[in-house]
Amino acid sequence: MTTLRTRRRLEMQGLVQGVGLRAYVHRLAVAHHLSGFVRNRGAVLDIEIQGLREDAEAFTQALGGSLPVGARIDALAATIRPPGLERDFRILTSALESAGASIPPDWPMCGECRREMLDPADRRFRYPFTHCAACGPRASVLLDLPYDRERTSMFRFAPCAACESEVRDPRDRRFHAQNVACPACGPRLRLIMAPGGAAPFGRARRADDPVRAAAGLLSRGAILAVKGYGGYQVIADASRAETVERLRARKARPEEPLSVLVADLDAARALVEVGEHAEALTGAMRPIVVARASAAPSPMPSRPDSTRWD
């Protein structure tokens, strides 16, 4: 019996960068005993696989099967290539050629990262910049394509040894993630009061815990500018009519809608007709959802004269 070997190049287009596809392709190729490489090349994800023909075919068929959340293949072109000498499958440095590449979107924190962040035993306990290969900021941190750490605003934060080993481990869900950070090596929160700004709201207690201190200030009617990966979000307690009026005056937005953050579906149901929006509100992408106000909108928890929705 002859064993037929082949080398093929697959050029993949679509939403193929910043979505964990290189790590996914690497795992799949190793599982199918293939050598070769994967790399970003501008708008394209280049894959070259080499091995038994049946393995190459099984790999190609499996490719679209369980894509990482957010990845989308619009076009896949396959060509036969002359055999190469590699013995294993590698993720190569991106070829610097960015014309026409689509910019990967930001992704909300995934369930696994959230579990880590809430686990007192985890090294990322209460760390707000927790993310992995399947979630976290992309477009917001991107300085240039292709999407690699040195071309994101995370280039200032060198990963610590623990983060580095996650990124290098093909079995880790942070394998080859570009922005991995932890409390030891990543950005940190701090609370800065505007000159004279603290006075009406009392002292911000627990300055060692900026999140608790910020929550305390919000509940006393303060307006905060939260600087995250993607710039500033101005936030206030939507259940305080006076605060919302002050926010509108400062932003010179007397009546345009403001986005309201809700903790979960039940909180959303208290304000709007959730109906067919349930999936968007809880799905992986979690976009801003425009929904109809409830027939009898219950007030925002605890206060009757809250922001109106429409």
Ligand SMILES: [Zn+2]
């Ligand atoms: Zn995650």
Ligand SMILES: [Zn+2]
């Ligand atoms: Zn780290």
